[in-house]
Amino acid sequence: MKVVFFSDIPADIGVSRYAGAHRLASELRANDIDCKVIDGFCLFEEHELEKIVDRFISSETVALAISSTFLTPQAEEVVYSDAKSISKRKNFHLASILEDLISKCRERSPSIKVVVGGANGLRLSDHIPYDYCIQGQGEVSFVKLVKHLLSNPSKTFNGSFERKKIRLIESNKNFPFNGFNNSKINWQKTDFIQSQEWLPIEVARGCVYRCSFCDFQLNGKSIYDYLKDPEVLKEELIYNYETFGVTNYSISDDLYNDSLHKVERYHKVFTSLPFNISWISFGRLDLFHRYPQMADLLKESGLKHMFFGIETLDAKAGRKVGKGLGEKRIKETLEKLKLKWGNSVHSQGSFIIGLPGESKKSMVNTFNWLMSGNSGLDAFYFEPLWIEYDKKDESPSNMSQSPEKYGYEIDDSTGNWNNGIMDFQEAKKLSNYFIQASRSVSKVGSFEMPPLCSIGYDKETVMSSTTKSIVGRTDYLEKKKKWKDRYLEELLKA
Numbered sequence: 487m488k489v490v491f492f493s494d495i496p497a498d499i500g501v502s503r504y505a506g507a508h509r510l511a512s513e514l515r516a517n518d519i520d521c522k523v524i525d526g527f528c529l530f531e532e533h534e535l536e537k538i539v540d541r542f543i544s545s546e547t548v549a550l551a552i553s554s555t556f557l558t559p560q561a562e563e564v565v566y567s568d569a570k571s572i573s574k575r576k577n578f579h580l581a582s583i584l585e586d587l588i589s590k591c592r593e594r595s596p597s598i599k600v601v602v603g604g605a606n607g608l609r610l611s612d613h614i615p616y617d618y619c620i621q622g623q624g625e626v627s628f629v630k631l632v633k634h635l636l637s638n639p640s641k642t643f644n645g646s647f648e649r650k651k652i653r654l655i656e657s658n659k660n661f662p663f664n665g666f667n668n669s670k671i672n673w674q675k676t677d678f679i680q681s682q683e684w685l686p687i688e689v690a691r692g693c694v695y696r697c698s699f700c701d702f703q704l705n706g707k708s709i710y711d712y713l714k715d716p717e718v719l720k721e722e723l724i725y726n727y728e729t730f731g732v733t734n735y736s737i738s739d740d741l742y743n744d745s746l747h748k749v750e751r752y753h754k755v756f757t758s759l760p761f762n763i764s765w766i767s768f769g770r771l772d773l774f775h776r777y778p779q780m781a782d783l784l785k786e787s788g789l790k791h792m793f794f795g796i797e798t799l800d801a802k803a804g805r806k807v808g809k810g811l812g813e814k815r816i817k818e819t820l821e822k823l824k825l826k827w828g829n830s831v832h833s834q835g836s837f838i839i840g841l842p843g844e845s846k847k848s849m850v851n852t853f854n855w856l857m858s859g860n861s862g863l864d865a866f867y868f869e870p871l872w873i874e875y876d877k878k879d880e881s882p883s884n885m886s887q888s889p890e891k892y893g894y895e896i897d898d899s900t901g902n903w904n905n906g907i908m909d910f911q912e913a914k915k916l917s918n919y920f921i922q923a924s925r926s927v928s929k930v931g932s933f934e935m936p937p938l939c940s941i942g943y944d945k946e947t948v949m950s951s952t953t954k955s956i957v958g959r960t961d962y963l964e965k966k967k968k969w970k971d972r973y974l975e976e977l978l979k980a
Contacts, residue, residue, distance in 0.1 A: 500937025555604035622658035681731030684936030820862030
């Protein structure tokens with residue numbers, strides 16, 4: 487193999503695959519470059535990883551590609567660390583796992599280059615040594631880099647520059663990808679997909695909004711930018727159904743319902759399929775308030791669970807960060823959605839602790855309302871405000887660029903913030919308390935549903951359960967292990 491991807495699973499429970507590595511693999515294959523994607527590599531024990539490396543890494547392998555977006559702890563409790571941790575999860579084993587993996591790959595291919603992509607790539611360079619970091623959409627830049635490594639491995643790739651002891655490639659600026667509308671993830675039979683799996687799929691990229699705290703790179707796009715061609719999407723869905731029997735999806739879209747045009751566009755696709763599709767994605771609540779007809783259109787399209795970044799009920803705090811619907815209209819809209827959807831479509835709300843100007847009393851009142859069972863939400867989640875602040879780094883987040891404008895002081899040594907009401911550590915403590923206290927009430931969340939169904943639980947069981955109750959079942963670890971063992975067996979005999 488010329489290129490081998492190691493990608494982790496985008497969940498701390500169950501198993502599901504991540505789109506990024508498979509999208510880039512599709513581009514490599516279109517350019518006649520052979521490659522292999524290893525999913526869920528942090529699931530494997532050291533001796534199992536050794537077998538995988540021996541099977542797929544050789545002297546011909548020019549790139550070890552690591553996806554940093556979802557690096558899940560191996561047998562570790564998920565806990566919050568300080569504001570400058572690798573990601574929002576502290577993984578005591580992660581650095582050693584990656585160092586061992588890189589070392590083993592370099593034993594097999596001494597000239598191999600380690601390329602890291604995904605959301606946490608640059609931060610990962612503080613913890614492990616590697617060669618290139620790709621930021622942004624990698625379809626063009628990664629293919630060019632691999633072709634360079636195949637022809638001029640000893641020379642530095644033109645289009646990269648030194649940053650934090652690695653070579654950084656800014657894809658969106660220097661290698662823009664303009665072919666999204668007709669792009670697909672071309673899953674292979676050698677990916678060993680099981681029919682019950684919920685696959686990731688893209689219908690669009692980017693978000694039309696610019697919430698102050700959000701650091702996604704494609705924020706502020708037009709509603710017509712980065713929309714997949716309906717016929718291309720339909721072909722992709724039918725191929726997956728006919729080849730693997732897959733009918734369930736996690737839609738990798740920053741905001742699915744950003745316009746009525748888009749909701750109607752893909753409603754036509756989903757309702758014309760020769761099978762009943764089920765899917766989950768991100769949504770924005772104020773757009774249901776503006777366009778009530780979206781509720782029926784999405785239900786008819788196969789929506790099973792929608793994740794809402796509500797963030798706060800405090801009107802002033804909401805307006806400051808771009809979430810201005812306000813408590814009254816939030817509650818009214820959730821009530822109407824529950825009446826429309828009943829138990830056939832679930833919803834999850836996320837809330838941020840520490841937004842500008844919101845009092846602790848307001849946060850506690852929100853928590854009590856959620857716990858009352860009268861919110862209309864089936865699941866809810868809390869996290870502290872994360873301000874990815876580094877004076878040396880450019881961030882697309884307005885709050886990260888100018889935290890002082892929002893009332894935050896940043897400790898340069900830790901990255902921790904203080905807004906006069908609380909600091910990051912207090913916000914972390916309160917959010918963790920809310921999470922633990924709600925575990926027996928909040929049902930399975932939007933992006934927990936696909937990984938649980940992918941290891942063999944049916945949709946009805948998952949939607950009627952709390953995450954705590956499912957993970958506590960005696961068959962949970964057995965199902966997860968069965969998926970991993972089957973996948974590993976198929977990998978090694980391929």
